[in-house]
Amino acid sequence: MSGLVVDGVDVHYGRVHALRSLSFEVGEGEIVSLLGNNGAGKTTTMNLLSGLVKATRGTITWNGTDLGSLPAHDLVTHGVVHVPEGRRIFSTMTVHENLMLGGYRVADASLVEKRVQQAYDLMPRLHERRKQQGGTLSGGEQQMLAIGRALVAGPRLLLLDEPSMGLAPLIVKQVMEIIAEVNQQGTTVLLVEQNAKAALRIAHRAYVVETGHVTLSGPAAELADDPRVVEAYLGA
Amino acid sequence: MIALSTTSTRSPLRAPAPTRERPQRRRGWRSDEGFVRLLGALAFVFVLVLPFINASPYVISIMTSALIYVMLALGLNVVVGYAGLLDLGYIAFFAVGAYTSGILTTHFGWPMLFAVPGVIVACIVAGIIIGGPTLRLRSDYLAIVTLGFGEIIRLTANNLEITGGPSGIHGIPSWSFFGWDFADGVTVGGIFFNGKIVFYYFVALIVGAVGVVVVSRLARGKMGRAWKAVRDDEDAAEAMGINTYVTKITAYIIGAVWAGLAGQLMGTHLTAISPNSFQFLYSALILMAVVLGGMGSTPGVIIGALFVSLAPEFLREFSEWRFLLFGVLLVVTMIFRPSGIWPATAVLPWSKDKHVDDDDTDNDQDPRVVSREGFEKDAGAEGAADLLSGREGKGR
Numbered sequence: 001m002s003g004l005v006v007d008g009v010d011v012h013y014g015r016v017h018a019l020r021s022l023s024f025e026v027g028e029g030e031i032v033s034l035l036g037n038n039g040a041g042k043t044t045t046m047n048l049l050s051g052l053v054k055a056t057r058g059t060i061t062w063n064g065t066d067l068g069s070l071p072a073h074d075l076v077t078h079g080v081v082h083v084p085e086g087r088r089i090f091s092t093m094t095v096h097e098n099l100m101l102g103g104y105r106v107a108d109a110s111l112v113e114k115r116v117q118q119a120y121d122l123m124p125r126l127h128e129r130r131k132q133q134g135g136t137l138s139g140g141e142q143q144m145l146a147i148g149r150a151l152v153a154g155p156r157l158l159l160l161d162e163p164s165m166g167l168a169p170l171i172v173k174q175v176m177e178i179i180a181e182v183n184q185q186g187t188t189v190l191l192v193e194q195n196a197k198a199a200l201r202i203a204h205r206a207y208v209v210e211t212g213h214v215t216l217s218g219p220a221a222e223l224a225d226d227p228r229v230v231e232a233y234l235g236a
Numbered sequence: 237m238i239a240l241s242t243t244s245t246r247s248p249l250r251a252p253a254p255t256r257e258r259p260q261r262r263r264g265w266r267s268d269e270g271f272v273r274l275l276g277a278l279a280f281v282f283v284l285v286l287p288f289i290n291a292s293p294y295v296i297s298i299m300t301s302a303l304i305y306v307m308l309a310l311g312l313n314v315v316v317g318y319a320g321l322l323d324l325g326y327i328a329f330f331a332v333g334a335y336t337s338g339i340l341t342t343h344f345g346w347p348m349l350f351a352v353p354g355v356i357v358a359c360i361v362a363g364i365i366i367g368g369p370t371l372r373l374r375s376d377y378l379a380i381v382t383l384g385f386g387e388i389i390r391l392t393a394n395n396l397e398i399t400g401g402p403s404g405i406h407g408i409p410s411w412s413f414f415g416w417d418f419a420d421g422v423t424v425g426g427i428f429f430n431g432k433i434v435f436y437y438f439v440a441l442i443v444g445a446v447g448v449v450v451v452s453r454l455a456r457g458k459m460g461r462a463w464k465a466v467r468d469d470e471d472a473a474e475a476m477g478i479n480t481y482v483t484k485i486t487a488y489i490i491g492a493v494w495a496g497l498a499g500q501l502m503g504t505h506l507t508a509i510s511p512n513s514f515q516f517l518y519s520a521l522i523l524m525a526v527v528l529g530g531m532g533s534t535p536g537v538i539i540g541a542l543f544v545s546l547a548p549e550f551l552r553e554f555s556e557w558r559f560l561l562f563g564v565l566l567v568v569t570m571i572f573r574p575s576g577i578w579p580a581t582a583v584l585p586w587s588k589d590k591h592v593d594d595d596d597t598d599n600d601q602d603p604r605v606v607s608r609e610g611f612e613k614d615a616g617a618e619g620a621a622d623l624l625s626g627r628e629g630k631g632r
Contacts, residue, residue: 050475076477084475090468092532092581093461101465104458105477133581134468153476 009058020212033203050082079156091135102152119148140171196233303440309525309541311494317532319487320467325386331514333496334503338405359496363489404510530576
């Protein structure tokens with residue numbers, strides 16, 4: 001089985017049943033978006049995939065590797081890189097140091113150097129700001145830095161949690177374009193979003209998650225026209 | 237297979253030119269690193285020749301203590317400043333080092349030099365015992381546990397027979413190298429030097445200087461970046477592949493070993509140690525040196541340690557008022573330099589760019605378009621250039 005397969009996963013926080021038999025797939029080379037409102041279980045799904053929470057039932061495999069049994073810090077070595085919600089850049093470190101840190105588990109220093117340059121190529125604004133502390137960047141720049149940092153790790157599967165959060169519409173568009181560009185260069189992307197409009201513009205397929213399980217799924221273009229999605233997420 | 241390296245056949249890759257002219261990088265002693273190095277070298281030379289200017293036992297003695305404070309502050313800076321672990325019982329490792337070397341040399345008759353590995357092992361063990369369980373928790377717990385641990389070590393030393401109880405260990409021998417002892421003195425160019433105290437001073441200076449170089453190199457390397465990442469955001473660091481637990485315990489043990497070696501020096505310098513030398517007050521003073529100087533900043537921490545150790549000496553003429561004055565000085569310093577005397581992010585006065593371009597503020601709206609020219613010139617950016625020309629409808 002290639003790509004990411006989440007099969008019948010349950011997650012409990014104490015007595016709260018956060019995910020109920022959640023299943024979805026992300027094929028290699030795709031951008032798949034998980035849509036849902038607050039509390040639907042989007043971030044729990046992300047935390048599950050990145051090893052921060054453990055499933056009580058079900059399996060998660062990435063190209064045949066069982067991700068559920070790996071500690072969070074070893075996922076990177078399997079090409080699974082998580083860009084957490086709220087950007088979470090290292091605020092007292094410079095932009096350049098942040099990017100270098102993305103290559104922490106990459107043994108070849110020249111490869112890290114090359115990928116940092118490529119991140120600068122993709123996002124020139126970061127290059128201009130490379131000596132600046134991460135915390136002094138604007139929201140959009142911080143999001144770009146978080147994506148750039150993940151790219152330096154050499155992801156095959158990029159897990160993006162709410163990259164549009166708190167950004168102006170124009171910046172959201174730029175961030176989405178960067179994600180599309182990264183995907184074009186061969187990275188599989190799982191995009192968890194509340195901003196359905198922006199996510200459906202770049203995604204190939206999408207799933208709608210409600211109260212911990214998938215209620216709708218299909219190609220992004222179809223979902224964008226689906227009256228239920230339009231009503232709930234896009235506004236008439 | 238790997239995201240961005242699919243473009244690696246295009247060469248050579250380089251980042252686009254900045255859109256605004258950057259000031260020329262400063263070189264030589266006026267650059268950031270050059271200035272710190274120059275200052276460090278000058279300070280080293282000054283401290284090195286100080287005994288030839290004024291070798292009164294008082295001056296040498298307080299300077300040796302100051303150097304030991306500097307060592308301790310450098311070690312604590314790794315733990316608190318870089319890794320962000322609040323350690324309120326740092327003096328415990330100082331005690332472990334002092335007592336281990338004291339016991340090994342007086343009770344078992346080891347030469348002082350052979351006690352060094354013993355001190356290192358004891359501090360690593362102590363670091364694992366205290367750090368092992370607590371570093372899995374967030375730093376509030378660590379602060380409480382280390383506070384307790386510092387007291388446990390002192391009370392243990394106070395009550396055990398092998399540590400000499402409340403009166404401590406006396407008659408700790410001096411250092412000897414290949415049959416030559418510090419107590420023997422030395423003859424250089426026909427002049428006989430017999431200053432045991434002065435020798436300690438030089439040992440402390442050299443060990444301290446080596447520490448400065450090692451710690452600042454560590455901090456700039458991969459491990460230092462990992463420490464700072466863990467300090468800034470533990471979850472994000474974990475997501476980037478850092479084993480945060482191992483990273484934290486490494487910083488903790490490096491700090492512990494460093495304090496242990498400082499403790500050994502202190503023990504031989506004073507020839508006697510007792511539990512009173514390891515009170516909580518000293519943990520607080522060293523933490524103060526780190527915070528006052530600037531967390532995560534090597535020059536800052538050195539200044540902080542010198543301030544904390546020497547200020548009470550300079551204020552001695554005010555007799556019982558001196559600690560009050562010391563406190564006032566600290567408060568004033570923190571008001572005017574809230575992030576430390578020399579913070580890690582300090583910008584040298586002549587490096588401050590006071591000139592601001594008119595269009596400097598309103599570019600936030602479109603960070604990609606501003607660099608368009610740089611992009612198009614660049615061989616490795618066709619994909620991104622496509623984006624700029626507005627590729628729409630992807631994935632529909």
